[in-house]
Amino acid sequence: MDTIRNENKENSLPELHKHTAMAVHQKRTAFGQRNNVINNVNVKGKQPLGLTGSNNAILKNIGNHSKVLENNSKNRDNQVLKIENDFKENRKNLVNPIIPCAQFEAFKVYEDQGYEDHLAVIEQKHKSRHSGLAQAYKGAADDKIFSKIELVELERKQRLEDEAKESLDVSMSSAVKMEQSFDRSMEVAGDVLLRGNKSSKDIFFEMEEYRTDIYRYLREHELRHRPKPGYMKKQPDVTSSMRTILVDWLVEVAEEYKFHTETLFLAVNYIDRFLSYMSVVRAKLQLVGTAAMFLAAKYEEIYPPDVSEFVYITDDTYNKRQVIRMEHLILKVLGFDLSVPTPLSFITATCVTNRLSEKTMYLSMYLSELALLNGDICLDFLPSVIAASAIAIARHTLKEKELWSDKLCESTGYNLGELQPCIEFLTSMFAGASTNPQHAIQDKYKSQKFMHVSTLKPNESPIFGQ
Numbered sequence: 478m479d480t481i482r483n484e485n486k487e488n489s490l491p492e493l494h495k496h497t498a499m500a501v502h503q504k505r506t507a508f509g510q511r512n513n514v515i516n517n518v519n520v521k522g523k524q525p526l527g528l529t530g531s532n533n534a535i536l537k538n539i540g541n542h543s544k545v546l547e548n549n550s551k552n553r554d555n556q557v558l559k560i561e562n563d564f565k566e567n568r569k570n571l572v573n574p575i576i577p578c579a580q581f582e583a584f585k586v587y588e589d590q591g592y593e594d595h596l597a598v599i600e601q602k603h604k605s606r607h608s609g610l611a612q613a614y615k616g617a618a619d620d621k622i623f624s625k626i627e628l629v630e631l632e633r634k635q636r637l638e639d640e641a642k643e644s645l646d647v648s649m650s651s652a653v654k655m656e657q658s659f660d661r662s663m664e665v666a667g668d669v670l671l672r673g674n675k676s677s678k679d680i681f682f683e684m685e686e687y688r689t690d691i692y693r694y695l696r697e698h699e700l701r702h703r704p705k706p707g708y709m710k711k712q713p714d715v716t717s718s719m720r721t722i723l724v725d726w727l728v729e730v731a732e733e734y735k736f737h738t739e740t741l742f743l744a745v746n747y748i749d750r751f752l753s754y755m756s757v758v759r760a761k762l763q764l765v766g767t768a769a770m771f772l773a774a775k776y777e778e779i780y781p782p783d784v785s786e787f788v789y790i791t792d793d794t795y796n797k798r799q800v801i802r803m804e805h806l807i808l809k810v811l812g813f814d815l816s817v818p819t820p821l822s823f824i825t826a827t828c829v830t831n832r833l834s835e836k837t838m839y840l841s842m843y844l845s846e847l848a849l850l851n852g853d854i855c856l857d858f859l860p861s862v863i864a865a866s867a868i869a870i871a872r873h874t875l876k877e878k879e880l881w882s883d884k885l886c887e888s889t890g891y892n893l894g895e896l897q898p899c900i901e902f903l904t905s906m907f908a909g910a911s912t913n914p915q916h917a918i919q920d921k922y923k924s925q926k927f928m929h930v931s932t933l934k935p936n937e938s939p940i941f942g943q
Contacts, residue, residue: 692826695818696890699860702817704749706856714758721850723748723766725915728846730770730790732921734782738842742819743773745849749856751807761803764795768803776815820845823864823889830888833868840871840930843922847906850915858899865889866899870907874936893941900940907935 709717724745731741747769757765767787774781784797821842828838844867848855855863868889872880881893910919910931922931 688826688830692823692830692888695822695826696861699818702746702750702811702814703859704746704856705753707853708749708753708856709853711756712752713756715752715762717851717853719759719762720748720752720852721915723762724849724852725917726763727766727770728917728921732917733790734774734786736774737777738846739819739821740770740773740777741846742821742849743777743815743817744770746817746819747772747807747811747815749852751810754810755806763791764799764803765807767791767795768800768807771800772804772807772815818860820848820860820864820867823861824868827864827868827885827889831882831885833872834875836928836930837868837871837875837877839922839927840874840933841867843918843927843930844870844903844907846918846921847910848903850913850918851902851906854902858902861889862891862896862899863903865891866896866903869893869896869900869940870903870935873938873940874933876936880940897941904935904940 709715709720727741727744730736731738731744744766748766751765751769767790771781771784771787784800787800788795788797824838824841824845827833828841841864845863848863848867858866865885868885869881886892913919919931921927923929
């Protein structure tokens with residue numbers, strides 16, 4: 478039986494060879510038809526990529542026969558593998574259908590060329606292409622060389638360039654106008670303050686658009702958080718002379734740590750407002766002043782000293798815990814309302830608005846600080862009244878041509894007659910400054926920084942006799 482089976486297998490080998498040869502012949506025929514289709518491709522219709530249905534059938538038949546040959550002989554297996562490799566190799570050599578390159582032109586970006594240059598470059602490329610590629614556009618109009626997507630993209634880019642150019646022109650024009658306006662405001666304020674000594678508040682008052690509104694707001698705000706005049710009469714253990722000594726000591730502290738003048742005015746305001754509502758024993762009065770200066774420094778200064786520095790300046794009379802607890806108590810009493818207008822705020826606003834000289838401003842600041850020493854009378858006047866009166870006295874002392882012009886009257890909101898009581902008070906403080914035992918303010922304004930204004934003598938001619 479085995480012999481018969483072997484003979485049957487041997488008899489079937491020629492038939493297998495015949496079937497394999499027919500498969501190879503069919504494969505080559507399919508390749509020939511495939512190449513003819515590729516060579517005669519019509520670019521108007523895209524050809525499918527990959528194998529046709531007949532090729533898939535051939536692969537299926539070859540796979541089935543290769544399994545049979547592999548079980549019978551290695552040589553025949555190699556032949557089938559060679560057929561498969563030849564088929565795969567020919568498959569790799571298949572050329573994809575030609576796709577018009579204009580379909581990909583829309584993805585090109587020409588960042589550095591204008592619209593006209595872009596068209597010239599594309600047209601030159603189309604002219605230099607192969608003639609076979611040009612046949613792909615046979616029968617098409619010249620204006621359809623570019624795809625619709627590309628034309629839309631070109632129009633969009635041109636529109637964006639035009640809009641960007643318009644916005645750039647507008648922004649440049651606006652920037653030039655703003656720069657010119659700022660330069661004019663700086664030139665106007667050039668006679669008022671030295672450029673190196675200008676603070677942000679000084680520049681703030683130079684803005685003509687907001688100047689009137691700012692001054693009106695300050696006038697309204699000074700009424701809200703005003704210390705009670707005559708509060709010292711209700712203090713059981715603190716007197717006005719103790720307050721004067723405390724203010725003089727705070728001036729020395731401010732000079733020691735190089736605080737701004739505004740910090741000093743804020744600290745005195747906090748003290749007066751706190752004492753208006755709270756009774757303090759004399760042993761704690763310096764603690765109130767220290768905590769108030771600590772608060773003002775943290776509000777006004779960029780780099781305020783640490784609390785240990787304020788403990789040190791009291792010669793360790795109080796510790797850190799006491800200073801912080803007093804700070805907390807002051808904040809509760811003041812309701813955290815720390816932003817208040819001071820005489821310095823109104824002096825700066827008036828000097829900048831009216832282009833007053835720098836020496837007039839420093840002398841006005843000096844007179845306003847002298848007023849802090851006498852709380853009994855000083856608290857009867859608003860900060861804006863003290864500032865306007867100090868400017869009037871300063872202009873009188875420096876013998877300005879016009880003591881109180883219409884422009885000053887309009888910008889401050891006060892005429893000279895309304896300022897008379899405060900002017901008389903500041904004049905008396907100015908005249909008695911040289912004999913005052915508290916001389917920290919005089920020493921401060923003797924320096925070159927403030928143009929030695931504390932060395933000036935009051936003008937003996939009467940102000941209201943002019």
